[in-house]
Amino acid sequence: MMRLPPFTYLGPVSAADAVKLMADHGRAAMLVAGGTDLYPNMKRRQFEPTVLVGLRGIRELVGIRGAARSGLIIGAGTTLTATSRHGEVAHHYPALATAAGLVSTPQLRNMGTIGGNVCVDTRCNYYNQSYQWRKAVNFCMKKDGEICLVAPGSPRCWAVSSSDTAPVLWSLGATVTLRGPAGERVIPISALYRDDGIDYLAKRADEILTEIALPPADGLRSTYLKLRRRGSFDFPVLGVAVALSMDGDIVRQARIVLGAVASLPREAVEAGRLLHGRRLTAEIIDEVAGVAAKPSKPLDNTDLTHPYRKKMTRVFVSRALKRLAGLPEEGGARA
Amino acid sequence: MLVDGFHPIVEEAALHLVLFGVLAFPGSYAPPRRAGKYKGGGVGPSPCYSYSACVVEVDVDTETGEVRATEIWIAHDVGRALNPLLVEGQVEGSIYMGLGEVLMEEQVFRKGVHKIPSMLEYKSPTTLETPEIHTILVESDDPEGPFGAKEAGQGPLLPVIPAVANAVYDAVGVRIDEIPISPEKVVKALELKRHGKAPRVGPERLPLFTFPEPRVIESAFGEPAADIAERPFAS
Numbered sequence: 234m235m236r237l238p239p240f241t242y243l244g245p246v247s248a249a250d251a252v253k254l255m256a257d258h259g260r261a262a263m264l265v266a267g268g269t270d271l272y273p274n275m276k277r278r279q280f281e282p283t284v285l286v287g288l289r290g291i292r293e294l295v296g297i298r299g300a301a302r303s304g305l306i307i308g309a310g311t312t313l314t315a316t317s318r319h320g321e322v323a324h325h326y327p328a329l330a331t332a333a334g335l336v337s338t339p340q341l342r343n344m345g346t347i348g349g350n351v352c353v354d355t356r357c358n359y360y361n362q363s364y365q366w367r368k369a370v371n372f373c374m375k376k377d378g379e380i381c382l383v384a385p386g387s388p389r390c391w392a393v394s395s396s397d398t399a400p401v402l403w404s405l406g407a408t409v410t411l412r413g414p415a416g417e418r419v420i421p422i423s424a425l426y427r428d429d430g431i432d433y434l435a436k437r438a439d440e441i442l443t444e445i446a447l448p449p450a451d452g453l454r455s456t457y458l459k460l461r462r463r464g465s466f467d468f469p470v471l472g473v474a475v476a477l478s479m480d481g482d483i484v485r486q487a488r489i490v491l492g493a494v495a496s497l498p499r500e501a502v503e504a505g506r507l508l509h510g511r512r513l514t515a516e517i518i519d520e521v522a523g524v525a526a527k528p529s530k531p532l533d534n535t536d537l538t539h540p541y542r543k544k545m546t547r548v549f550v551s552r553a554l555k556r557l558a559g560l561p562e563e564g565g566a567r568a
Numbered sequence: 569m570l571v572d573g574f575h576p577i578v579e580e581a582a583l584h585l586v587l588f589g590v591l592a593f594p595g596s597y598a599p600p601r602r603a604g605k606y607k608g609g610g611v612g613p614s615p616c617y618s619y620s621a622c623v624v625e626v627d628v629d630t631e632t633g634e635v636r637a638t639e640i641w642i643a644h645d646v647g648r649a650l651n652p653l654l655v656e657g658q659v660e661g662s663i664y665m666g667l668g669e670v671l672m673e674e675q676v677f678r679k680g681v682h683k684i685p686s687m688l689e690y691k692s693p694t695t696l697e698t699p700e701i702h703t704i705l706v707e708s709d710d711p712e713g714p715f716g717a718k719e720a721g722q723g724p725l726l727p728v729i730p731a732v733a734n735a736v737y738d739a740v741g742v743r744i745d746e747i748p749i750s751p752e753k754v755v756k757a758l759e760l761k762r763h764g765k766a767p768r769v770g771p772e773r774l775p776l777f778t779f780p781e782p783r784v785i786e787s788a789f790g791e792p793a794a795d796i797a798e799r800p801f802a803s
Contacts, residue, residue, distance in 0.1 A: 358689060370679045382679075460632075462672060465696035467688075536689065541633075541752035548631045564631035 235276040235363060244287045248294060248412055248443055251286050255439045256414045258284045264441060266310055267345035269337065270353050278364045279354070279376050294348070294443060301325035301450040309348025309442045313398075314339070316347050326405060326447060328455035328474055332397040335459050338466040348442045351399050351409070351422070355392035355430045355496055356468060357534040359383060375431050383534040391532050392430030393493055399426070400474040400492035401457050403500060406448050413440035426497035433496055452479045454557045458549045460493075462536050469493040470535045471542045473549040477508070477557055484508045489521075489550060494531040494542060501525035504550070513558035522551035597714035615712030618719050620644040622663075622727035625699075626735040633754030635736055636697075637667055643704040644724045648716030656703045658720040663701050666728025668692040670747050745770025 245251040255262055263282040265271050266289065274280050288294055294310030297319050305321060316322060317334035336342055336350055359373045359382040372378025375390045383391045399422070407422045422445070425435050436442060455476040461467035472492025478485040487508035489501040504525035511517050529546035531539040552562050575583065584591050599615055623641040628634070640663055649655045672691040676683040684690045709716040729747060737743055742757035745768060753769045761767035 358683065361689075362685065366681055366685060369681050462691045463694060463697055465694040467691075536684075536691070537750070538752050541755065544755065545632060552631075564629040 237272065237275055238278070238281060240275075240282055241284050242287055243284060244290045246290045246292070248291055248441055251288060251291060251441055252412055252414060252439070254284075254286045255441070258286070260438070262286055263438075264288060266349045267312070267341075269341045269345040270349060274354060274361075277362065277367075279360065288346075288348075288441070297322065304449045305447040307347055307445045307447070309351070309444055310346050311348075313342040313345050313347060313350060316398075317342070325450035325453065326455060328401045328457040328476065329398065329405065329447075332401040332457040332459070332472070332474070335457075335469075336397050337468075341466075347398055347445065350396050351402065351425070351445065352434060352436065352442060353396045353399075355390075355433045356395040357383065357390075357392035357430065358536075359534060360392055381430075383532050390430030390496070391534060392433070392496060393531075393535055394426065394433065394495060394497050395468045395493055395535075396498070397457070397459060397469055397472055397492065400472050400490040400498040401455070401476075402445060402447075403498045404474040404476040404488040404490040405453075405455060406476070406488065408446045409442055410444045410446070411436055411440040412443050413437060417443075419446075423498075423500065428495065428497050430496045452485070453477070454479055456553050456556050458553050458556075460537070460542065460545055460549060467536065470537050471529075471531070471545055471549060472498075473546070473553050474498075475550070475553040475557060477513075482512055484511055484513065489525050489553075491525070491529050491546060493535065494529045494546065499528050501528050501550070503527070513554060513560070515555075515560060518551055518554040518558065518560070521554065522547045525550040595714070616647065616710045616718050618645050618647070618723045620724045620727050622724075622731040624728065624731040624735045626732060626739055628736055628739040628754065629751075630740055630758060633751035633756075633758065635671060635732070635749055635751070635754060637671075637699045637732060637735075639700050639702075640728070640731075641702040641704070642724055642727070643706055644720060645706040645708070645718065646720050647708055647710035647713045647718030649705050649707055649720075650715055650717050652705060655705055655720045659703045659705070659724045660701050662720075662722055662725035663728055664693060664698050665722065666725035667698065667732070669725070670729040670732045670749055672748050672750075674748050674750075742767040743770070744768075 243254050245254055255264065261282060262284040263271065263280060265285045265287050271280065288310055291310060294308045296308045297305060297311060297316070299305045301321050301324070305326070307316060313333040313336050317330045319330070323330040333347060334342070336345060357373070357375065359370065360375045367373070367377065370382060373382045374380055375392055381387050381390050402422045408419050409422050409425055410417055410419050420435070427433055427435055453476060458473045459469045460471035461469055470493050474490045474492065476488050487505040489505050491499045491501060501524070504521045507521050507524055508517070526543065526547040529543050531542040533539045555562050581591055621643045624637055625639040627636045627638055642659055642663060644659050646655055672693065710718050733744055733749060736749060736754065740758060742754060742761055744753050744757060746753070757767050757769045
């Protein structure tokens with residue numbers, strides 16, 4: 234049985250106190266909210282903090298305010314369950330409700346927060362293993378080792394962004410508020426991520442993600458599709474988030490963001506641009522799906538094979554767009 | 569309280585628990601002697617054999633290759649079902665095992681270690697992937713088995729795997745001759761079918777292995793082996 238290493242748990246009750254504690258303890262400290270990602274990783278010794286600054290007692294981080302007409306503010310400490318069940322989210326930003334509701338299992342969604350899912354550690358099946366297993370393969374550069382075992386010739390780490398909510402929030406044009414010792418800054422969520430499996434967040438270690446802001450949902454249609462082995466509880470090995478702003482049946486703006494095929498959510502910019510000013514017909518959807526699959530470059534470090542995940546990108550983008558267009562989806566056969 | 573000279577069953581059970589501490593019946597059973605002292609000799613002395621039949625309904629997604637079992641019927645010949653509820657549970661457990669083997673589980677090694685050595689990565693079905701199961705216990709009073717029973721251990725899992733493979737073939741016309749029947753294999757076979765090639769994915773040749781000459785062991789049951797077994801490999 235794997236056990237947690239010893240650590241000191243601090244429970245601040247305000248974000249300001251939490252920032253101060255992080256500054257005081259420096260590199261020894263890490264933040265923890267629901268703990269559903271951090272604690273298993275600590276058991277496997279992927280993280281070895283001696284101090285944990287818990288965010289669960291900070292009331293100001295919890296809850297959803299505002300309205301779809303003017304935009305929603307989601308506290309980073311809001312649980313995934315609360316996010317997926319929130320009426321305004323479910324009705325006006327259905328992709329987010331879907332994504333939050335597809336993370337892991339009900340128990341973990343009750344503990345896990347949306348801020349935690351946005352910042353979830355990148356994953357790789359050379360990395361998310363016990364210490365002994367990693368030792369047996371001589372460790373990888375993400376923890377304790379020198380090279381990337383997926384691409385040994387590469388100077389960087391290729392661990393996979395495995396958040397369900399991140400690609401959706403990116404497609405919705407969300408912004409995030411980061412609070413640190415120097416004050417607050419607000420950045421688009423697309424600027425929160427970096428293309429590196431180790432250094433995957435632009436958030437500094439002493440900054441706290443406090444809230445996520447969604448723009449007004451006027452004319453917005455959105456959906457999220459997730460590929461995984463089991464429908465019950467697996468990390469995504471491909472996520473497709475699509476958000477369309479519609480003028481009647483004409484697409485005004487389109488964002489297609491792919492999850493779990495790179496170290497960060499990957500926007501299919503060219504495919505989104507192709508949709509501008511167009512009607513959602515089966516022909517245009519087919520064309521756009523082909524273009525959207527181009528930036529999908531999975532490697533052999535998750536469940537299911539990477540050529541399959543690449544192939545499914547096109548299928549999933551096509552299905553997502555058909556769903557938003559109200560067109561029938563193909564593929565069912567029964568015997 | 570006696571009813572017509574008998575204790576009602578609930579009181580009888582309570583009384584037994586008070587007197588003996590546990591509600592159980594001791595008994596013993598010894599299988600027949602092993603047929604001979606050789607590797608695999610312990611497999612032989614089954615006093616009886618169970619048989620099962622399985623019908624599986626699946627949904628196959630022709631774009632993603634995903635296979636989902638939607639309903640399963642299983643009939644298993646158990647001899648006497650000593651505790652029918654437990655036996656049904658055993659049979660259902662076998663279905664779940666079979667589904668895991670046919671759709672997900674795989675031993676993959678990389679760099680000398682198991683590639684997926686955790687319960688998160690080594691996929692098995694959960695309750696949500698397990699369909700409605702209709703269990704039919706086919707009972708007989710087997711003269712060899714203990715109290716007339718045969719087995720319900722892992723026998724019923726055997727027909728699940730070919731039943732799923734056949735259901736996939738029936739649904740979309742492709743043969744996956746290898747487990748697990750993973751979505752990528754189904755997609756590959758469907759592509760072969762679209763290109764007019766043999767719609768099959770599986771081993772391309774027999775393993776490079778020469779089987780040794782079979783050793784014939786005389787039966788422990790007193791009959792010469794030649795009288796009780798056909799020897800398909802004998803020249």
